Amino acid sequence: MDLIEKTLTSDVVYDGKIITVYNDKVELMTGKTSYREVVEHSGGVVILAIRKKEGIEKILMVKQFRYPLKQGLLELPAGKLEKGEDPFEAAKRELTEETGYIAKNWEDLGYIFTSPGYSDEKLYLYKATDLEFVGECPDEGEFLIEYQFSKDELIKMVKSGEITDAKTICAIMKGLN
Numbered sequence: 001m002d003l004i005e006k007t008l009t010s011d012v013v014y015d016g017k018i019i020t021v022y023n024d025k026v027e028l029m030t031g032k033t034s035y036r037e038v039v040e041h042s043g044g045v046v047i048l049a050i051r052k053k054e055g056i057e058k059i060l061m062v063k064q065f066r067y068p069l070k071q072g073l074l075e076l077p078a079g080k081l082e083k084g085e086d087p088f089e090a091a092k093r094e095l096t097e098e099t100g101y102i103a104k105n106w107e108d109l110g111y112i113f114t115s116p117g118y119s120d121e122k123l124y125l126y127k128a129t130d131l132e133f134v135g136e137c138p139d140e141g142e143f144l145i146e147y148q149f150s151k152d153e154l155i156k157m158v159k160s161g162e163i164t165d166a167k168t169i170c171a172i173m174k175g176l177n
Contacts, residue, residue: 041120096137109175
Protein backbone atom coordinates (compact mmCIF):
# COMPACT_ATOMS: atom_id res chain seq x y z
CA MET A 1 0.00 0.00 0.00
CA ASP A 2 1.34 3.42 -0.97
CA LEU A 3 1.36 5.98 1.82
CA ILE A 4 -0.27 8.82 -0.08
CA GLU A 5 -3.25 11.12 0.25
CA LYS A 6 -4.76 12.75 -2.82
CA THR A 7 -5.66 16.44 -2.59
CA LEU A 8 -9.24 16.95 -3.75
CA THR A 9 -9.65 20.65 -2.91
CA SER A 10 -7.42 23.29 -1.36
CA ASP A 11 -8.78 26.52 0.11
CA VAL A 12 -6.68 29.41 1.40
CA VAL A 13 -7.82 30.22 4.94
CA TYR A 14 -5.17 32.87 5.63
CA ASP A 15 -2.51 34.50 3.44
CA GLY A 16 0.00 36.44 5.52
CA LYS A 17 3.49 37.88 5.29
CA ILE A 18 5.22 34.77 6.67
CA ILE A 19 2.73 31.92 6.25
CA THR A 20 -0.23 30.83 4.17
CA VAL A 21 -2.76 28.48 5.76
CA TYR A 22 -4.75 26.01 3.67
CA ASN A 23 -7.69 23.76 4.46
CA ASP A 24 -7.35 20.80 2.12
CA LYS A 25 -9.88 18.06 1.49
CA VAL A 26 -8.03 14.80 0.86
CA GLU A 27 -8.84 11.30 -0.22
CA LEU A 28 -7.32 8.79 2.19
CA MET A 29 -5.74 5.47 1.19
CA THR A 30 -9.00 3.78 2.21
CA GLY A 31 -11.01 5.88 -0.25
CA LYS A 32 -12.64 7.95 2.53
CA THR A 33 -12.17 11.71 2.71
CA SER A 34 -10.77 13.90 5.44
CA TYR A 35 -9.41 17.42 5.94
CA ARG A 36 -5.85 18.65 6.50
CA GLU A 37 -4.91 22.09 7.77
CA VAL A 38 -1.56 22.98 6.20
CA VAL A 39 0.81 25.86 6.94
CA GLU A 40 2.97 26.86 3.96
CA HIS A 41 6.23 28.56 4.92
CA SER A 42 9.17 29.66 2.76
CA GLY A 43 11.66 27.85 5.01
CA GLY A 44 14.77 29.07 6.70
CA VAL A 45 18.36 28.56 7.71
CA VAL A 46 20.19 27.76 10.95
CA ILE A 47 23.89 28.41 11.45
CA LEU A 48 26.18 26.62 13.89
CA ALA A 49 28.92 29.27 13.94
CA ILE A 50 32.13 28.32 15.71
CA ARG A 51 34.58 31.06 16.66
CA LYS A 52 38.12 30.03 17.48
CA LYS A 53 40.27 32.42 19.47
CA GLU A 54 43.61 31.51 21.03
CA GLY A 55 42.85 27.83 20.43
CA ILE A 56 39.50 27.92 22.27
CA GLU A 57 36.31 27.22 20.32
CA LYS A 58 33.10 29.04 21.17
CA ILE A 59 29.70 28.63 19.50
CA LEU A 60 27.79 31.82 18.78
CA MET A 61 24.25 31.95 20.16
CA VAL A 62 21.60 34.65 20.27
CA LYS A 63 18.74 35.24 22.64
CA GLN A 64 15.60 36.86 21.33
CA PHE A 65 12.04 37.33 22.44
CA ARG A 66 9.68 34.87 20.78
CA TYR A 67 6.22 36.39 20.86
CA PRO A 68 4.15 33.17 20.51
CA LEU A 69 5.88 31.81 23.63
CA LYS A 70 5.98 35.16 25.45
CA GLN A 71 9.61 34.57 26.43
CA GLY A 72 13.17 34.86 25.24
CA LEU A 73 14.85 31.78 23.77
CA LEU A 74 18.52 30.94 23.43
CA GLU A 75 19.09 29.88 19.81
CA LEU A 76 21.67 29.52 17.10
CA PRO A 77 21.61 32.35 14.54
CA ALA A 78 18.81 31.64 12.07
CA GLY A 79 16.40 33.29 9.71
CA LYS A 80 13.66 33.01 7.14
CA LEU A 81 14.31 32.45 3.47
CA GLU A 82 13.10 35.21 1.20
CA LYS A 83 10.99 34.01 -1.73
CA GLY A 84 13.31 32.23 -4.18
CA GLU A 85 16.43 32.88 -2.08
CA ASP A 86 19.26 30.35 -2.14
CA PRO A 87 19.59 28.79 1.35
CA PHE A 88 23.39 29.12 1.44
CA GLU A 89 23.19 32.83 0.56
CA ALA A 90 20.53 33.25 3.25
CA ALA A 91 22.80 31.55 5.80
CA LYS A 92 25.64 33.94 5.02
CA ARG A 93 23.26 36.91 5.27
CA GLU A 94 21.72 35.77 8.55
CA LEU A 95 25.07 35.05 10.20
CA THR A 96 26.21 38.60 9.55
CA GLU A 97 22.87 40.20 10.42
CA GLU A 98 22.53 38.41 13.74
CA THR A 99 26.15 38.15 14.94
CA GLY A 100 28.24 40.55 12.88
CA TYR A 101 30.50 37.73 11.66
CA ILE A 102 31.31 36.34 8.24
CA ALA A 103 32.72 32.84 7.77
CA LYS A 104 35.45 31.63 5.43
CA ASN A 105 34.49 27.96 5.78
CA TRP A 106 31.01 26.47 5.47
CA GLU A 107 29.69 22.94 5.83
CA ASP A 108 26.23 21.80 4.76
CA LEU A 109 24.62 19.84 7.63
CA GLY A 110 21.49 18.89 5.68
CA TYR A 111 17.95 19.96 6.51
CA ILE A 112 15.04 19.25 8.83
CA PHE A 113 11.28 19.58 8.58
CA THR A 114 10.09 21.44 11.66
CA SER A 115 6.51 20.17 12.06
CA PRO A 116 5.56 17.91 9.14
CA GLY A 117 2.17 17.08 10.63
CA TYR A 118 0.85 20.49 9.63
CA SER A 119 3.65 22.54 8.02
CA ASP A 120 5.96 22.29 5.00
CA GLU A 121 8.65 24.44 6.68
CA LYS A 122 12.13 23.17 5.77
CA LEU A 123 15.19 24.47 7.60
CA TYR A 124 18.65 24.18 6.09
CA LEU A 125 21.45 23.63 8.62
CA TYR A 126 24.98 24.94 8.16
CA LYS A 127 28.22 24.93 10.11
CA ALA A 128 30.36 28.07 9.78
CA THR A 129 34.00 28.30 10.88
CA ASP A 130 37.00 30.59 10.49
CA LEU A 131 34.95 33.63 11.50
CA GLU A 132 35.79 37.29 11.12
CA PHE A 133 33.88 40.09 12.86
CA VAL A 134 32.62 42.78 10.45
CA GLY A 135 29.82 44.42 12.46
CA GLU A 136 26.20 43.58 13.30
CA CYS A 137 23.20 44.70 11.26
CA PRO A 138 20.01 43.10 12.61
CA ASP A 139 16.70 43.40 10.79
CA GLU A 140 14.42 46.27 11.81
CA GLY A 141 12.44 45.22 14.87
CA GLU A 142 14.89 42.42 15.68
CA PHE A 143 16.52 42.68 19.10
CA LEU A 144 19.20 40.14 19.95
CA ILE A 145 21.63 39.45 22.75
CA GLU A 146 24.70 37.51 21.65
CA TYR A 147 26.32 34.77 23.71
CA GLN A 148 29.25 32.41 23.19
CA PHE A 149 29.46 28.92 24.71
CA SER A 150 31.80 25.97 24.53
CA LYS A 151 30.67 22.69 22.98
CA ASP A 152 30.48 21.07 26.44
CA GLU A 153 28.42 23.93 27.82
CA LEU A 154 25.94 23.67 24.92
CA ILE A 155 25.53 19.90 25.23
CA LYS A 156 24.90 20.33 28.97
CA MET A 157 22.34 23.08 28.29
CA VAL A 158 20.50 20.87 25.77
CA LYS A 159 20.43 17.94 28.22
CA SER A 160 19.27 20.12 31.14
CA GLY A 161 16.45 21.69 29.13
CA GLU A 162 17.93 25.19 29.18
CA ILE A 163 18.01 25.11 25.37
CA THR A 164 14.56 24.08 24.08
CA ASP A 165 14.57 25.43 20.54
CA ALA A 166 14.28 22.41 18.22
CA LYS A 167 16.22 23.85 15.28
CA THR A 168 19.08 24.75 17.60
CA ILE A 169 19.16 21.30 19.17
CA CYS A 170 19.14 19.62 15.74
CA ALA A 171 22.01 21.74 14.39
CA ILE A 172 24.07 21.27 17.58
CA MET A 173 23.61 17.50 17.45
CA LYS A 174 24.38 17.29 13.71
CA GLY A 175 27.32 19.71 13.73
CA LEU A 176 29.18 18.96 16.93
CA ASN A 177 30.43 15.43 16.37
